[in-house]
Amino acid sequence: MNVADVQEAITQAHREEWARVVATMAKRFGDLDIAEEAAAEAFATAVERWPADGVPPNPGAWLTTTAGRKAIDRIRRESRRDDKQKEAQMLYDDDPPEPLGAIDDERLRLVFTCCHPALAMESRVALTLRMVGGLTVAEIARAFLVQESAMGQRITRAKAKIKGARIPYRVPSAEDLPARVSGVLAVLFLVFNEGYLATGSDTDPVRHDLTAEAIRLTRLIRALIPRDGEVAGLLALMLLIEARRAARVSPSGELITLDEQDRAAWDATLVAEGHRLVRERLAAGEAPGRYQILAAINAVHTSARDARDTDWSQVVALYDQLVRLDPSPIVALNRAVAVAELDGPEVALAAVDRLADKLADYHAYHATRADLLRRLGRGEQSRAAYDRAIELAGNTAEIASLTRRRDHL
Template identity: 65%
Template sequence: MSSRGDTTPAALDVERVFRREHGRVVAQLARRLGDLDLAEDAAAEALVVALERWPTDGLPPNPGAWLTTTAQRRAIDRIRRERQRDDKHRAAQMILDDTPHEATGVVEDDRLRLVFTCCHPALAPEARVALTLRLLGGLTVPEIAAAFLVPETTMAQRITRAKAKIKGAHIPYRVPAAADLPARLEAVLAVLYLVFNEGYLATGSGEPLRAELTQEALRLTRVLHELLPEEPEVQGLLALQLLVEARRPARLDDADDAALVPLDRQDRSRWDAALVAEGHALVRGCLARVAAGGAPPGRFQVLAAVQAVHTDAPTFAATDWRQVLALYDQLLALDPSPVARLNRAVALAELDGPQVGLAEVDRLAERLARYPAWHSTRAALLRRLGRDEEARAGDQAALALTANTAERAFLEQRLAHVTDPPD
């Protein structure tokens, strides 16, 4: 949210709070207004007011409520100024009306309603994810464009078209009826997964790990699991998020530049044992369902099983890489994506050596040329083979492609040491 250009500590604190509260504010306004553009614009105007007042007045006791109230007032002012239709005047009155309204779905959660609206089948799949990241996560268009490896203009058009489609087609702002949930579930799970990933390793140059996004994705996935306790893929996604989130306390070092700490160097005593235990229990439940004759595990269940293997190992050296490789083979049958193949190549390198892994990584060169992790993974394998100059070039290429400050600090550390000790 650095579009205002102010990078003073006070302004950055305001924007950090705004990012955390953005989804809540927009969701509440959208429910009352039924207009995503107006909701988003009013939230942005509330940020401008906060940037003017909070640095001198200090943060209010409840920043989220302050932002929501201010945004509501701005929306009312805009509606009254336009004075074009009677129904806009009625909408302004609805904002001030705190009387209970009829339920609009199977669960009363404004942000979950926002996700289901953004994931309506009438919208293109890539637009669903982008719109959710914009409205729920408060990401800027450049950040979302970087996450999808597309130009900013393309992403801006995609988001604009999606919002126009919602408005023009009168797509309802609600969680579907219980009978309609399963048909809409796949798109929602995919979006929650990508929202979580953006928090896990942010694409922008702000906070490198955005805990508010991972925690919001976790919260919404928990709500879905309560609604659909027998849906294996919901259970799998929740397990996956828990096991990844458990490692967050160990993912940054304690240096001033807060560099990313790779899995092989993480202090496992810092992992959240309660989250690991909860995630493992969910994975065991998925396995038991399959063993009892249920459907084969889906993508999120397999990914959760991979994380379960990693978090079950007391040390990196004790990881059961054969099982990890088998799980990635299973995943590729479901999701033959280049990123899944890259992760499989890492497991293969641990089993059969860096030369074998490098050959697999090189096969992905054309498809992942703009993906920082491809370059850094390749550089790590080259370094293990003693090809230090090539490794250095790979780290430099990765550095040029990422804005994440923790990832950059990690790459700069590697570049400062021409030869790292072997893993």
């Protein structure tokens, strides 16, 4: 069975159940392959039966029960799994739905299992996005800017490594947390990013199920290690971005950029919580990490009552700090956007053009160039850059926004 194809077939209304079912199956059977296959088969059965039979009163319990049966059927077919078959048989049919309070722990265990330090960092992130975030292989590949086939192989190898190394399905002890938390945070940030601006053309442009889940799991991590500055920084970053969600997409389905958003529509409670976390980290007097700096940048943006009041010199200074920690082309591109507001579009365009070799297939690179060229009055070149950005973008709301800008040249 092609798991990615099955996941694509799941209706948006029930896709958030994916991680819960996978987590429950992983806990019950201790095998990520079985967990994912069982969840995929349960969802495939739902896609086939629910249109005719109707959605059951408790879709989550139905999916969990069906997945359990599918897993047992698979174990029965594998004679070398006698012990697991006996254990699973004891749970067959009579296993009641788990209370909601246990879901948090299950998901957390699954995150930490996938983020074991025995795996390479990129493999940890990719596997967790697949198993916990429910992202398709294609979506994950787009997040990493790699080919889908290469990403599929990476995820397969990661699951094999977990099985071969007999990595336990549990939240690690307090002493083990520092070795895993960086991978966990990277995963949660990418899950959040996929929800904040979905890369797939056949999903909602903004997926609140993913952003809410990433925030919820980050809160759990913060409860485990409350003094970790990067955990607090990531939570603050997510909250300050999530606060703008209601203002990000127009009624017509077009993405609204930060400078055009109705700031009165921002969630003041989330903004206040994010700002408080940023202030706490500043008061701690420790050297900030990547997520703390990103949170501080967003705090500057959300402190301005109007886009024209943004303190761009502070934003650029923060990006200068970030570049020293993370000299990636994406960070350099975002810094150039801020430089354009401080030093003008011509200076920014020179910085952006230096990234051409590294970001040639990244739609945001071409969108940024298009806007800078527009501001410089180079309409024909701007139109060509917009065309390339539209060709590479997968988000329908972003495509609509880019198309409008191009057509208004």
